[in-house]
Amino acid sequence: xxxxxxxxxxxxxxxxxxxxxxxxxxxxxxxxxxxxxxxxxxxxxxxxxxxxxxxxxxxxxxxxxxxxxxxxxxxxxxxxxxxxxxxxxxxxxxxxxxxxxxxxxxxxxxxxxxxxxxxxxxxxxxxxxxxxxxxxxxxxxxxxxxxxxxxxxxxxxxxxxxxxxxxxxxxxxxxxxxxxxxxxxxxxxxxxxxxxxxxxxxxxxxxxxxxxxxxxxxxxxxxxxxxxxxxxxxxxxxxxxxxxxxxxxxxxxxxxxxxxxxxxxxxxxxxxxxxxxxxxxxxxxxxxxxxxxxxxxxxxxxxxxxxxxxxxxxxxxxxxxxxxxxxxxxxxxxxxxxxxxxxxxxxxxxxxxxxxxxxxxxxxxxxxxxxxxxxxxxxxx
Amino acid sequence: xxxxxxxxxxxxxxxxxxxxxxxxxxxxxxxxxxxxxxxxxxxxxxxxxxxxxxxxxxxxxxxxxxxxxxxxxxxxxxxxxxxxxxxxxxxxxxxxxxxxxxxxxxxxxxxxxxxxxxxxxxxxxxxxxxxxxxxxxxxxxxxxxxxxxxxxxxxxxxxxxxxxxxxxxxxxxxxxxxxxxxxxxxxxxxxxxxxxxxxxxxxxxxxxxxxxxxxxxxxxxxxxxxxxxxxxxxxxxxxxxxxxx
Amino acid sequence: xxxxxxxxxxxxxxxxxxxxxxxxxxxxxxxxxxxxxxxxxxxxxxxxxxxxxxxxxxxxxxxxxxxxxxxxxxxxxxxxxxxxxxxxxxxxxxxxxxxxxxxxxxxxxxxxxxxxxxxxxxxxxxxxxxxxxxxxxxxxxxxxxxxxxxxxxxxxxxxxxxxxxxxxxxxxxxxxxxxxxxxxxxxxxxxxxxxxxxxxxxxxxxxxxxxxxxxxxxxxxxxxxxxxxxxxxxxxxxxxxxxxxxxxxxxxxxxxxxxxxxxxxxxxxxxxxxxxxxxxxxxxxxxxxxxxxxxxxxxxxx
Numbered sequence: 001x002x003x004x005x006x007x008x009x010x011x012x013x014x015x016x017x018x019x020x021x022x023x024x025x026x027x028x029x030x031x032x033x034x035x036x037x038x039x040x041x042x043x044x045x046x047x048x049x050x051x052x053x054x055x056x057x058x059x060x061x062x063x064x065x066x067x068x069x070x071x072x073x074x075x076x077x078x079x080x081x082x083x084x085x086x087x088x089x090x091x092x093x094x095x096x097x098x099x100x101x102x103x104x105x106x107x108x109x110x111x112x113x114x115x116x117x118x119x120x121x122x123x124x125x126x127x128x129x130x131x132x133x134x135x136x137x138x139x140x141x142x143x144x145x146x147x148x149x150x151x152x153x154x155x156x157x158x159x160x161x162x163x164x165x166x167x168x169x170x171x172x173x174x175x176x177x178x179x180x181x182x183x184x185x186x187x188x189x190x191x192x193x194x195x196x197x198x199x200x201x202x203x204x205x206x207x208x209x210x211x212x213x214x215x216x217x218x219x220x221x222x223x224x225x226x227x228x229x230x231x232x233x234x235x236x237x238x239x240x241x242x243x244x245x246x247x248x249x250x251x252x253x254x255x256x257x258x259x260x261x262x263x264x265x266x267x268x269x270x271x272x273x274x275x276x277x278x279x280x281x282x283x284x285x286x287x288x289x290x291x292x293x294x295x296x297x298x299x300x301x302x303x304x305x306x307x308x309x310x311x312x313x314x315x316x317x318x319x320x321x322x323x324x325x326x327x328x329x330x331x332x333x334x335x336x337x338x339x340x341x342x343x344x345x346x347x348x349x350x351x352x353x354x355x356x357x358x359x360x361x362x363x364x365x366x367x368x369x370x371x372x373x374x375x376x377x378x379x380x381x
Numbered sequence: 382x383x384x385x386x387x388x389x390x391x392x393x394x395x396x397x398x399x400x401x402x403x404x405x406x407x408x409x410x411x412x413x414x415x416x417x418x419x420x421x422x423x424x425x426x427x428x429x430x431x432x433x434x435x436x437x438x439x440x441x442x443x444x445x446x447x448x449x450x451x452x453x454x455x456x457x458x459x460x461x462x463x464x465x466x467x468x469x470x471x472x473x474x475x476x477x478x479x480x481x482x483x484x485x486x487x488x489x490x491x492x493x494x495x496x497x498x499x500x501x502x503x504x505x506x507x508x509x510x511x512x513x514x515x516x517x518x519x520x521x522x523x524x525x526x527x528x529x530x531x532x533x534x535x536x537x538x539x540x541x542x543x544x545x546x547x548x549x550x551x552x553x554x555x556x557x558x559x560x561x562x563x564x565x566x567x568x569x570x571x572x573x574x575x576x577x578x579x580x581x582x583x584x585x586x587x588x589x590x591x592x593x594x595x596x597x598x599x600x601x602x603x604x605x606x607x608x609x610x611x612x613x614x615x616x617x618x619x620x621x622x623x624x625x626x
Numbered sequence: 627x628x629x630x631x632x633x634x635x636x637x638x639x640x641x642x643x644x645x646x647x648x649x650x651x652x653x654x655x656x657x658x659x660x661x662x663x664x665x666x667x668x669x670x671x672x673x674x675x676x677x678x679x680x681x682x683x684x685x686x687x688x689x690x691x692x693x694x695x696x697x698x699x700x701x702x703x704x705x706x707x708x709x710x711x712x713x714x715x716x717x718x719x720x721x722x723x724x725x726x727x728x729x730x731x732x733x734x735x736x737x738x739x740x741x742x743x744x745x746x747x748x749x750x751x752x753x754x755x756x757x758x759x760x761x762x763x764x765x766x767x768x769x770x771x772x773x774x775x776x777x778x779x780x781x782x783x784x785x786x787x788x789x790x791x792x793x794x795x796x797x798x799x800x801x802x803x804x805x806x807x808x809x810x811x812x813x814x815x816x817x818x819x820x821x822x823x824x825x826x827x828x829x830x831x832x833x834x835x836x837x838x839x840x841x842x843x844x845x846x847x848x849x850x851x852x853x854x855x856x857x858x859x860x861x862x863x864x865x866x867x868x869x870x871x872x873x874x875x876x877x878x879x880x881x882x883x884x885x886x887x888x889x890x891x892x893x894x895x896x897x898x899x900x901x902x903x904x905x906x907x908x909x910x911x912x913x914x915x916x917x918x919x920x921x922x923x924x925x926x927x928x
Contacts, residue, residue: 351736
């Protein structure tokens, strides 16, 4: 079983003493440091262009890691994480756009010409005034915490409300699907205030630093890596805690967990909120890296794609999600550069193959090379 | 005469017109070990389902100590001090025996509490003691899914012991067990019933004789006899219903 | 709003409803029976539409004299093709994922992506349309509603949908097979123990669900043109209809489709297309919160 981050194998006595570990188990124990080294060393070997691509892929590792938590450990299949990725992405975009409108000289010239202080796309759409819900994003002290808090709140309410009513797995998946569809539709439809299908782009500076400045790209990459590692550490902490065990119990026997005295809805709501925060951070970083917030990352298709990143890495492996995101992201780039038409075949087949034959993803493959001994091995989906 | 820990009055539940339990009155004293027997479909499991909150009664009341259970939901009833063991062993297959017992510990059941929970020596001691009692001391690191059927039953009883409920509801604790395992389970139940009230559903009459203080016989959702094992076995109606069992 | 406009509005809602109802019926039957949601259901509808298109092309090329008949042939072929494909799909993929409904969603999503690309490769990325047969051209302008006109083609597909729904009802409630399907839906283990070949029931029922989507696709060609992504546009709506109607009763599905179809065309009349769609989805989600088992579920689970 793809136990990427839970207890290593061997017999465990009550006081926690562990038996001897195999090499793969050592690999798993140090998965995060190994990844850290890889990610920090790689910039030395990549061109700036390729580094940017890697940074972009890493942004998708955030929602993927969240999906490992809610799906692998919690049994909740969310087909709408794009919603939270999009929230983070757009909130960052709003902040950056307003910053550029007020600070950038060419933007200022433009606004003087049009006689208004609004972001360019609003001016083009004849929007008269800044909508009230844009206003707070003038300030970093609002925008940055909002990226964390708003998705967490929305996610918790959404999940808790549904799970309190004991809405089942498939139903909830469809609800998440619908929500991400709604969000994409609304964003595209309300062009004047959201940038519509083109999204929000054209940022000049962030927190006073210009995007064009020397070494900025590298610094952004490092920041992304650090945040990703932090997210992985948090995820691993959750999984190893008692809460993680309770989640697994809820996943496998939710009814019984009630009779152990727990309210499953609270736990599911909590972990769903965590995943939402991860996705939101990823979205915000994406906007910083790529300079764009777009509805094409919000709807059904991108949301379900995020699931495949987690599935490829191994749905029980938080670190695996990073490898999954990078591998699939790289594949996407490869296909779009060389065989555009075959991308859908590839990813469609990937879904089918991973689900049918590799339910534990790459982490599971790794496991097959270990002797699992007393702890058993059943490849449980 | 001890105080009543459980009072079930006029309890009825019907599923699409079929009355699984029909105006049942059922009283359990403190520290009593009551066994409920009856032919299949008599409503025994349904009775336990309603007490622990799995099924909602159509009418009637269930009183546990000074609380009314029929309006509460499962986890609240559990926290109030009622523990349930199911007919089919319900353990967390993907977690180890240790972890199964750990999460049954009745403290820190909130989200934050469980997130930052540290397994201290107190709980480790309790886990080891319980594991000893349920004959699984050497299996603490084994995944529950790998245990034998009988061992899973014991594990589930162990999980209940961790919870330390005042009222234990056991549904066919020896189903599928060998003769030796049944003896061991009888010992176990006798040990853990000290200072606890228990309601046990069983079919194995020899086993019932080993453990029961008092026996209630249900048939078609109603009680048809109650008393010691000898009294009940001699009761005409019971003989009728069991066809010479 | 004049009476005519109201009637035409209602009629438009009805046309949309026919597509939704056929799609939803197919999905609901499968979901009720096997608990699986086939994310490629939309692509099956597109398959039906493309089959009808191919039939039109074939007739035009090889039997131009008989081209008025093509549409009926197209409908039958659409059903046949999607039915067979559904059978193959169930045997080849779905049945291996039985106790895993979430995984089934992912696998069928992958399939839907593959199918979309196949459509693109075979039929091209542009949308294709079919000619309306002569006997369905024109509209019905009833004398009592002088300013209204109801296209014949739409009347036809509404009638078709009603006929097919009736047929499904008859199948489920008046035939042996329907009995078996209902038995397995309600209690799989007992049905198996009673000697019903549950595997066969699953395969045929799944194929039937796909076939219904095929007919929906065929009908769809009378409403709009079909492209590789057409299926995906209707898929979320279909899921919502099924979830909203509950899987307890077919009537629930039909009514759910009617309500949602009607709401959608009304909303579209009142606000922009995208906001209409978003509002419907949101409305249904909220409604689901109050009735998690769907509109017509009798058993309110505790």
